[in-house]
Amino acid sequence: MTQSSLLGQITDYANRADPYPIYAELRKTPVLHEEEGGAYVIGSYYDILHLLHDPRISSDAANLAAAGDDELTGPDSTGLPPSFIRLDPPEHDRLRRIANSSFGPPHCPRRIDSMRGELSRIVTELIDGLGDAREIDLVDQFAYPFPVTVICRLLGVPREDEPRFRTWVDPLVASLDPDTRRSADTEFQKAAQDARMQLGMYLAGLVEQRTKEPQDDMLSDLATSQGADGTLSMMEVLSTAVLLLIAGHETTVNLITNGMLTLLRNPEILQRLREDPGLSVRIVEELLRFEPPVQLVPQRTCIADIELRGTTIPKGSRIWLVLASGNRDPERFTDPDRFDPDRPDIEHLGFGSGIHSCFGAPLARLETQIALAELARRLDSPRLLQDPPPYRQNAVLRGPRHLPLAIGGVRP
Amino acid sequence: MPGEDSLERLRREGRIVIVGASLAGLRAAETLRAEGFGGSLTLIGDEPYEPYDRPPLSKAVLLGKASADHTELPRLRAVDATWRLGVAASGLDMAGRRVRLADGGEVPYDRLLIATGVRARPWPKEAEAQLDGVFVLRTRDDAVKLERRMKIGPRRVFVIGAGFTGSEIASACRDQGIEVTVAERADAPLVGALGGVVGAVAADMQRENGVDLRTGVMVTGLEGDSTGRVRAAHLSDGSVVETDVVVVSLGATRNTEWLAGSGLGAGPRGIACDAGCRAFDFRGIVTDDVYAAGDVARSPNPLFGYQFLSLEHWGNAVAQAEVAAHNMISAGADRRPHMWVPAFWSSQFGVNIKSVGVPSMGDEIMITQGSLAERRFTGVYGYQGRVIAAVSFDNTRWLEFYQRLIETGAPFPPEFETVDRRPEGRQPVPADFPDPSLPTHGPTVTLSGYSPGDRQLVFTPAHP
Numbered sequence: 001m002t003q004s005s006l007l008g009q010i011t012d013y014a015n016r017a018d019p020y021p022i023y024a025e026l027r028k029t030p031v032l033h034e035e036e037g038g039a040y041v042i043g044s045y046y047d048i049l050h051l052l053h054d055p056r057i058s059s060d061a062a063n064l065a066a067a068g069d070d071e072l073t074g075p076d077s078t079g080l081p082p083s084f085i086r087l088d089p090p091e092h093d094r095l096r097r098i099a100n101s102s103f104g105p106p107h108c109p110r111r112i113d114s115m116r117g118e119l120s121r122i123v124t125e126l127i128d129g130l131g132d133a134r135e136i137d138l139v140d141q142f143a144y145p146f147p148v149t150v151i152c153r154l155l156g157v158p159r160e161d162e163p164r165f166r167t168w169v170d171p172l173v174a175s176l177d178p179d180t181r182r183s184a185d186t187e188f189q190k191a192a193q194d195a196r197m198q199l200g201m202y203l204a205g206l207v208e209q210r211t212k213e214p215q216d217d218m219l220s221d222l223a224t225s226q227g228a229d230g231t232l233s234m235m236e237v238l239s240t241a242v243l244l245l246i247a248g249h250e251t252t253v254n255l256i257t258n259g260m261l262t263l264l265r266n267p268e269i270l271q272r273l274r275e276d277p278g279l280s281v282r283i284v285e286e287l288l289r290f291e292p293p294v295q296l297v298p299q300r301t302c303i304a305d306i307e308l309r310g311t312t313i314p315k316g317s318r319i320w321l322v323l324a325s326g327n328r329d330p331e332r333f334t335d336p337d338r339f340d341p342d343r344p345d346i347e348h349l350g351f352g353s354g355i356h357s358c359f360g361a362p363l364a365r366l367e368t369q370i371a372l373a374e375l376a377r378r379l380d381s382p383r384l385l386q387d388p389p390p391y392r393q394n395a396v397l398r399g400p401r402h403l404p405l406a407i408g409g410v411r412p
Numbered sequence: 413m414p415g416e417d418s419l420e421r422l423r424r425e426g427r428i429v430i431v432g433a434s435l436a437g438l439r440a441a442e443t444l445r446a447e448g449f450g451g452s453l454t455l456i457g458d459e460p461y462e463p464y465d466r467p468p469l470s471k472a473v474l475l476g477k478a479s480a481d482h483t484e485l486p487r488l489r490a491v492d493a494t495w496r497l498g499v500a501a502s503g504l505d506m507a508g509r510r511v512r513l514a515d516g517g518e519v520p521y522d523r524l525l526i527a528t529g530v531r532a533r534p535w536p537k538e539a540e541a542q543l544d545g546v547f548v549l550r551t552r553d554d555a556v557k558l559e560r561r562m563k564i565g566p567r568r569v570f571v572i573g574a575g576f577t578g579s580e581i582a583s584a585c586r587d588q589g590i591e592v593t594v595a596e597r598a599d600a601p602l603v604g605a606l607g608g609v610v611g612a613v614a615a616d617m618q619r620e621n622g623v624d625l626r627t628g629v630m631v632t633g634l635e636g637d638s639t640g641r642v643r644a645a646h647l648s649d650g651s652v653v654e655t656d657v658v659v660v661s662l663g664a665t666r667n668t669e670w671l672a673g674s675g676l677g678a679g680p681r682g683i684a685c686d687a688g689c690r691a692f693d694f695r696g697i698v699t700d701d702v703y704a705a706g707d708v709a710r711s712p713n714p715l716f717g718y719q720f721l722s723l724e725h726w727g728n729a730v731a732q733a734e735v736a737a738h739n740m741i742s743a744g745a746d747r748r749p750h751m752w753v754p755a756f757w758s759s760q761f762g763v764n765i766k767s768v769g770v771p772s773m774g775d776e777i778m779i780t781q782g783s784l785a786e787r788r789f790t791g792v793y794g795y796q797g798r799v800i801a802a803v804s805f806d807n808t809r810w811l812e813f814y815q816r817l818i819e820t821g822a823p824f825p826p827e828f829e830t831v832d833r834r835p836e837g838r839q840p841v842p843a844d845f846p847d848p849s850l851p852t853h854g855p856t857v858t859l860s861g862y863s864p865g866d867r868q869l870v871f872t873p874a875h876p
């Protein structure tokens with residue numbers, strides 16, 4: 001792939017800080033196919049929305065493997081059977097239903113809301129922990145530790161094990177980044193492999209224990225679920241738990257970081273949030289449109305020829321759905337490049353759509369609302385030290401690697 | 413142009429009257445204000461209540477999860493209207509542009525919207541219909557009475573008619589452990605709406621949930637005891653079912669009697685109007701000041717052979733009301749057609765059923781995703797080589813795709829592969845509607861375009 005190709009520009013690190021002009025370019029060619037055997041790239045809002053609801057499109061890992069790896073998706077490296085994000089119905093639906101029966105309505109309507117107090121406490125502890133520093137890195141000191149702690153509490157990892165747990169999660173998450181994977185030396189790979197093993201064994205032990213003595217947490221529910229859909233095997237429990245861990249990690253980190261970055265670039269909105277924490281609901285929705293942590297969904301293939309805007313996408317092709325481009329499509333959103341939480345309808349694609357739409361959305365929303373409202377309230381005169389900040393390599397899960405801030409202090 | 417002047421005047425100080433203060437009426441009023449109508453607005457409704465929502469009446473309300481007097485429709489904006497509630501419109505003077513009221517009053521209008529909906533068809537034998545314990549379910553009052561009776565714990569509820577409402581009532585009964593018998597003239601529930609293939613699934617679902625389902629039978633009579641309470645239902649197969657609550661669920665009658673003699677093209681099948689919601693007079697000439705929307709309206713749908721469709725669908729009422737309101741205060745070129753693809757949902761026995769298009773026009777069905785046996789599937793209906801409708805059981809997230817197939821006149825049977833295709837879904841089978849009243853198909857009309865902004869009707873003449 002040449003760097004001048006649009007596809008190349010999307011993945012090119014040089015464009016990470018501001019990929020939006022490239023997306024605008026992309027939307028001029030509704031079905032972009034630049035290279036024999038390469039992906040078909042879709043960037044218009046309505047096309048993406050339609051394809052996310054199109055039963056001729058598969059998320060199945062096996063179909064994807066048949067289409068060949070590309071630079072954004074490699075083989076699944078968790079060593080577990082595919083989790084439901086990489087499965088089609090009926091397996092997808094069954095696993096997602098079982099997982100949902102211990103996560104959301106109708107079976108478990110209070111799980112997320114009952115975590116509100118817990119989330120606030122974690123946020124408070126992390127902000128308290130900033131101490132007297134006048135310069136902080138929002139990523140390492142706040143955005144990164146927050147979601148993993150939340151997932152631990154959700155799954156039911158005992159407090160005393162959390163530090164150990166995190167030493168396994170960090171290399172695992174790092175190893176999923178395609179760039180890290182490409183450049184990784186054997187030592188790093190071995191470390192990641194070890195972490196995976198340890199995490200797997202630890203979780204398996206925990207599942208066994210929770211099967212015997214269930215508690216009020218998700219791991220217990222997953223391990224003992226017994227509805228119309230049957231039970232989950234140990235491997236299925238593990239791959240579901242690891243999916244929740246991974247899918248909810250970098251994404252939430254980036255949403256919080258992108259959020260703070262965007263607010264600091266729009267100080268009048270930051271000020272409004274300070275005065276009215278309730279505004280965080282609209283801010284988070286607009287952020288999911290304006291700076292979505294999942295920029296594109298690269299793991300789709302089509303299992304039939306698809307005719308789209310006069311182009312035939314042949315059966316077996318892989319398709320990239322560039323959510324972040326759809327979110328800036330002027331055909332759908334007026335003045336799309338403006339950050340405007342007061343938009344009347346923010347029906348963004350940030351959580352995807354259709355049967356694979358984000359499972360953890362209610363949790364991610366709540367986490368980010370609380371985080372941003374508290375950061376706005378407690379950080380005294382925060383200022384960006386570097387704009388744009390340094391970004392992660394990853395073009396799919398895009399976000400700053402660090403967000404260095406100067407602060408006047410931390411309010412109580 | 414004088415036309416434009418008078419339109420401006422209408423928008424500024426005209427008088428708009430809406431008869432029927434329910435879903436369509438309210439949404440039309442809101443749209444009028446949203447589009448800048450500054451004149452006077454009067455809503456006339458014969459029910460004494462502010463607009464409320466009906467779908468919950470057979471679902472959450474009967475399940476005891478919502479109260480019948482708390483299903484008010486959310487207000488999307490202030491309508492600043494004169495509300496004449498609890499009084500029926502009793503006549504229409506088209507020449508004098510006035511609505512007559514049952515209390516003797518009259519309300520003049522410049523534009524009139526008729527949204528009087530439908531009412532439940534009562535049990536035809538009047539004396540039997542009067543028995544204590546015999547109910548219908550259309551209004552909030554109906555729901556309050558029925559719910560109250562269900563709370564006292566009847567020994568058995570007897571439902572006449574297994575359409576959507578009847579089936580939902582049966583579902584609510586079973587949910588609360590109440591014994592229920594359902595009698596249906598066809599061979600399965602929902603057959604009229606969805607055909608025999610899907611009806612068979614609904615029948616299994618009812619029986620598995622403990623409903624005493626009697627199909628292929630007619631109810632010949634209801635029997636009361638000496639105190640005037642219903643005690644049994646007699647069936648055409650000679651059987652007698654003892655019961656203390658009967659719910660008559662035999663469909664609906666259009667509320668058009670008040671228009672008799674007015675000269676409007678209104679009758680038992682509803683009020684005929686054009687795609688822009690303007691009502692026809694009885695000569696078939698379209699009026700320009702009387703509009704109709706919601707359950708009471710019948711309008712031609714280009715996507716379905718220009719058939720006049722009357723739809724008792726919530727979503728249709730909203731969409732049609734919005735179009736009617738817009739057109740009432742717009743000049744010719746700015747008017748919009750009501751190009752609604754029918755969509756309907758129901759929830760019963762824990763399953764979400766949704767359909768798009770007009771299934772009853774279909775002669776074949778193909779299960780393109782999932783499985784009938786698992787009661788989780790999507791079925792596509794075909795008519796003369798085109799996709800005409802789709803239905804899903806617990807599979808709603810795919811329906812939007814099938815809606816596009818309907819809109820674009822996609823070929824049936826669909827040739828392509830889909831995720832979750834089972835062996836049973838490789839071949840279409842007869843959809844098995846009891847009494848096909850198929851329209852003749854002339855030219856093909858499809859919708860094109862990718863975004864709502866560039867949607868257009870495309871007309872393809874029929875091949876000789």
Ligand SMILES: Cc1cc2nc3c(=O)[nH]c(=O)nc-3n(C[C@H](O)[C@H](O)[C@H](O)COP(=O)(O)OP(=O)(O)OC[C@H]3O[C@@H](n4cnc5c(N)ncnc54)[C@H](O)[C@@H]3O)c2cc1C
Binds near residue numbers: 432724757
């Ligand atoms: C129990 C039940 C469950 C339903 N479930 C679903 C569902 O799951 N999905 C779905 O899509 N749809 C459902 N529907 C249908 C949906 O509720 C209707 O499509 C919708 O209410 C139509 O709105 P409308 O305003 O056109 O008519 P209506 O709601 O019928 O309103 C008409 C109003 O006009 C009044 N009126 C009549 N005559 C006069 C007169 N002469 N003068 C003054 N006022 C008059 C009536 O009393 C009524 O208040 C259900 C309906 C019922 C009854």
Ligand code: HEM
Binds near residue numbers: 359
């Ligand atoms: C801001 C944070 C988040 C964003 C932007 C986000 C975004 C997304 C997107 C775009 C998808 C669709 C993927 C696809 O179509 O293939 C998805 C799926 C998913 N997400 Fe999230 N996510 C976030 C947080 C979370 C959290 C906190 C969790 C877990 C608790 C989670 C769990 C999942 C799961 C399990 C799936 C797969 C769903 C399926 O395949 O049915 N996500 N997410």
